[in-house]
Amino acid sequence: MTHGHGIPPLTTITPSDKRYPALNRGFNQRWIARPDYVRMVGSPEGAARALSEAVNQAPEHPGRTRVTVRSGGHCYEDFVCGEDVRVILDVSPMCGVSYDPALEAYCVEAGATNWHAYSHLYPLSGRALPGGSCYSVGMGGHITGGGYGLLSRQQGLTVDYLYAVEVAVVRPDRSVELVLATRDDPDPDRRELLWAHTGGGGGNFGMITRFWFRDLPEPPSNVLLTGLSWKWSDFTKDDFAALVTAYGEYFRDHQDPEEPSGKLFAMLKLNHVSNGEIGLVAQVDADDPGGERAMKEFLEAVDGRIKPKSGQMSAPMGEHPPVQGLRTPRRLPWLTATQALNGSGENRCGKYKSAYLRKPFSRAQIETMWAYLGKEHYTDYVNKEALIQVDSYGGAVNQPPRETAVAQRDSVLKVQYQVYWKRVEPESAVEKHIAWIRDVYRKTFASSGGVPAINDATDGCYVNYPDVDLNDPSWNHSEDRWSKLYYKDDYPRLRRVKERWDPLNVFRNQQSVEPPTRSEGSGGGSGAS
Ligand SMILES: Cc1cc2nc3c(=O)[nH]c(=O)nc-3n(C[C@H](O)[C@H](O)[C@H](O)COP(=O)(O)OP(=O)(O)OC[C@H]3O[C@@H](n4cnc5c(N)ncnc54)[C@H](O)[C@@H]3O)c2cc1C
Known part of the structure; x- marks a missing residue:
C-alpha cells in the first residue's frame, strides 16, 4: 500500500506561481477563489502547522477571511473556493492507504480519491469502501457527508464502517491540536467528534488528516x-x-x-x-x-x-x-x-x-x-x-x-x-x-x-x-x-460538537454547522434562523 513518503510536508502556492490558476478552483468551474495562497499539505504534522499559521495571520483583504480545506475539490457550492476565501489548505498530497495494526483498522488519508482508495485497498486487502462512482471525488468531503455508491444497498454507507478520524482543530487561544477520535474513545467529547464525522459533512469542525475503517466489507468478486x-x-x-x-x-x-x-x-x-x-x-x-x-x-x-x-x-x-x-x-x-x-x-x-x-x-x-x-x-x-x-x-x-x-x-x-x-x-x-x-x-x-x-x-x-x-x-x-x-433531529447535537471543537467558527461556509448562540448556552439549541 502507498504511503506519503517523499512528499514535502508543505508547499505554498501564491498568486504569482504558475500553478495558482489550476489550484484556486476545484472541479466545479463555477467557483474560482482568489486566496492569498494555496497550501499543499503532505502530512498530519504539516496540516497542524499550516492551519496554525493560517489562523494566526491577519487578512490582507478585509473581504477575504475564510480558511478552507480541500480534499478532492468536488464541492458543489462555493464552500472551498468562495470569493471570501483567504487561504485554501489542500490535503490531496496526503493520499496513503495502509493497515494500521495499532488501531486494528484500515487507514485512508484524507486526500485520497475514491479511485485511489478502491485501487489500493482492494488489491491488497480484498476490502472496499462502499463509496461513490466518481473517481476523483476526495475522501475529505465524501466520507464526512456519508459517502454512498453502487455497493451501498448491499453493504451500507462508508460511514457505517468509520472507526476513527484524525482532525487538526483550533483551540480558543488559536493554537492547533491534532486530535485522534475513535468510536470507543474513553473521552465522550472525542467520541462525539468521531460521530460528527459520520455524516455531519466536511468543512465544519476541523481539518481532517486521516480516516480509519474497521470491519470493511468485501465487494463481490x-x-x-x-x-x-x-x-x-x-x-x-x-x-x-x-x-x-x-x-x-x-x-x-x-x-x-x-x-x-x-x-x-x-x-x-x-x-x-x-x-x-x-x-x-x-x-x-x-x-x-x-x-x-x-x-x-x-x-x-x-x-x-x-x-x-x-x-x-x-x-x-x-x-x-x-x-x-x-x-x-x-x-x-x-x-x-x-x-x-x-x-x-x-x-x-x-x-x-x-x-x-x-x-x-x-x-x-x-x-x-x-x-x-x-x-x-x-x-x-x-x-x-x-x-x-x-x-x-x-x-x-x-x-x-x-x-x-x-x-x-x-x-x-x-x-x-x-x-x-x-x-x-x-x-x-x-x-x-x-x-x-x-x-x-x-x-x-x-x-x-x-x-x-x-x-x-x-x-x-x-x-x-x-x-x-x-x-x-x-x-x-x-x-x-x-x-x-440535511440533519433532521441530529442538528442540535452537531452544534454542541461545533461548540466544543470549533468554538471560534474557523471552519465555516454558507451551510456550516452553526455554533450555539450565547442565549442558547451550551445546550446547542435547535437552530437559529
Ligand atoms: C462528479 C461527481 C460525482 C459524485 N458522485 C457521488 C456519489 O456517487 N456518491 C456520493 O455520496 N457523493 C457523490 N458526489 C458528491 C461528493 O461526495 C461531494 O461533492 C464531496 O463533498 C466531495 O468531496 P471532495 O473532498 O472531493 O470535495 P472538496 O471540495 O475538497 O470538499 C467538500 C467539502 O468537504 C470539506 N473538506 C474536504 N476535505 C476536508 C478535510 N480534509 N477536512 C475537513 N473538511 C474537508 C470542504 O471544506 C468542503 O466543505 C459526487 C460529486 C461529483 C462532483
Missing part, C-alpha cells in the same frame, strides 16, 4: 453491469410515467439486503429531451447465485413494462460517460466495473439539488418532470446536460450497524437534480440553467414548500449535494430549514 438507453423521441407522457413508476415501485418493493434484488443498485438518468436519450445503469452481485435472476427480473419490471425499445447507451449523461457495450448485462470483475463508470468527466460549471424519497414519485410529480424535461415548460431551453438522476437507495443503508450522523435511513430512492454548462456561456444562458433547475425542483415539491421536507413521502436532502437555495425563503417555503433538511 464479479458483478453484472448493465447500461442501456431509450430514445427520448419514442416516449409519450404515459410511457415516461410508466417508466418512472415501475422504477420507483421496484425499489419500494425490494429492500431486503439479504436478497439479491435488495442488493441491486441502479441509476435512472432522466435527461432533458435535448440529450436524445434516457439512460439506465444497474449493477448486481454476480457471486450471489440469485444475482443474474434479480437483474433479469429488474430489467423486465422496468424496461419490459414500457413501449419504447431499449438499445446501447450512446450519449454522455450528466457526470457519467455513456456506458457502452452493456445493453446485455455483462459479468465483470468488481474493480473493472467500477472503472467502467468513471464519472469524473470534464470539469464544467454545475448546479445541483437533491431529495430523499420514502415513496416513489407521485403521478403529479412525474407530470412535472415530464413537462420540464420534455419541454412543455421552458420550451426554448436546450441542454443535453440537464437531468434528474434517480438512484436506488435503502437496503443495507436502512439497516445501519450503529448510530451515525446520517439521519436518512428509510428512503428507497435518492434523487439528484443536475444542470451543467460551460464557463464561457453568457450570463443570460447561465441564468436560464439555474432557473430551470430551481423551477423543476420547486414544482416537483410544491406541496411541501418547494423542497423535499421531512414528511411521509420525502426525507430532506443530502449534505454532500449541497444547495444554498435551501437557505433562501424564496426557494424554501417549508417549515424545515436547510439544517433540518
Whole structure:
C-alpha cells in the first residue's frame, strides 16, 4: 500500500506561481477563489502547522477571511473556493492507504480519491469502501457527508464502517491540536467528534488528516453491469410515467439486503429531451447465485413494462460517460466495473439539488418532470446536460450497524437534480440553467414548500449535494430549514460538537454547522434562523 513518503510536508502556492490558476478552483468551474495562497499539505504534522499559521495571520483583504480545506475539490457550492476565501489548505498530497495494526483498522488519508482508495485497498486487502462512482471525488468531503455508491444497498454507507478520524482543530487561544477520535474513545467529547464525522459533512469542525475503517466489507468478486438507453423521441407522457413508476415501485418493493434484488443498485438518468436519450445503469452481485435472476427480473419490471425499445447507451449523461457495450448485462470483475463508470468527466460549471424519497414519485410529480424535461415548460431551453438522476437507495443503508450522523435511513430512492454548462456561456444562458433547475425542483415539491421536507413521502436532502437555495425563503417555503433538511433531529447535537471543537467558527461556509448562540448556552439549541 502507498504511503506519503517523499512528499514535502508543505508547499505554498501564491498568486504569482504558475500553478495558482489550476489550484484556486476545484472541479466545479463555477467557483474560482482568489486566496492569498494555496497550501499543499503532505502530512498530519504539516496540516497542524499550516492551519496554525493560517489562523494566526491577519487578512490582507478585509473581504477575504475564510480558511478552507480541500480534499478532492468536488464541492458543489462555493464552500472551498468562495470569493471570501483567504487561504485554501489542500490535503490531496496526503493520499496513503495502509493497515494500521495499532488501531486494528484500515487507514485512508484524507486526500485520497475514491479511485485511489478502491485501487489500493482492494488489491491488497480484498476490502472496499462502499463509496461513490466518481473517481476523483476526495475522501475529505465524501466520507464526512456519508459517502454512498453502487455497493451501498448491499453493504451500507462508508460511514457505517468509520472507526476513527484524525482532525487538526483550533483551540480558543488559536493554537492547533491534532486530535485522534475513535468510536470507543474513553473521552465522550472525542467520541462525539468521531460521530460528527459520520455524516455531519466536511468543512465544519476541523481539518481532517486521516480516516480509519474497521470491519470493511468485501465487494463481490464479479458483478453484472448493465447500461442501456431509450430514445427520448419514442416516449409519450404515459410511457415516461410508466417508466418512472415501475422504477420507483421496484425499489419500494425490494429492500431486503439479504436478497439479491435488495442488493441491486441502479441509476435512472432522466435527461432533458435535448440529450436524445434516457439512460439506465444497474449493477448486481454476480457471486450471489440469485444475482443474474434479480437483474433479469429488474430489467423486465422496468424496461419490459414500457413501449419504447431499449438499445446501447450512446450519449454522455450528466457526470457519467455513456456506458457502452452493456445493453446485455455483462459479468465483470468488481474493480473493472467500477472503472467502467468513471464519472469524473470534464470539469464544467454545475448546479445541483437533491431529495430523499420514502415513496416513489407521485403521478403529479412525474407530470412535472415530464413537462420540464420534455419541454412543455421552458420550451426554448436546450441542454443535453440537464437531468434528474434517480438512484436506488435503502437496503443495507436502512439497516445501519450503529448510530451515525446520517439521519436518512428509510428512503428507497435518492434523487439528484443536475444542470451543467460551460464557463464561457453568457450570463443570460447561465441564468436560464439555474432557473430551470430551481423551477423543476420547486414544482416537483410544491406541496411541501418547494423542497423535499421531512414528511411521509420525502426525507430532506443530502449534505454532500449541497444547495444554498435551501437557505433562501424564496426557494424554501417549508417549515424545515436547510439544517433540518440535511440533519433532521441530529442538528442540535452537531452544534454542541461545533461548540466544543470549533468554538471560534474557523471552519465555516454558507451551510456550516452553526455554533450555539450565547442565549442558547451550551445546550446547542435547535437552530437559529
Ligand atoms: C462528479 C461527481 C460525482 C459524485 N458522485 C457521488 C456519489 O456517487 N456518491 C456520493 O455520496 N457523493 C457523490 N458526489 C458528491 C461528493 O461526495 C461531494 O461533492 C464531496 O463533498 C466531495 O468531496 P471532495 O473532498 O472531493 O470535495 P472538496 O471540495 O475538497 O470538499 C467538500 C467539502 O468537504 C470539506 N473538506 C474536504 N476535505 C476536508 C478535510 N480534509 N477536512 C475537513 N473538511 C474537508 C470542504 O471544506 C468542503 O466543505 C459526487 C460529486 C461529483 C462532483
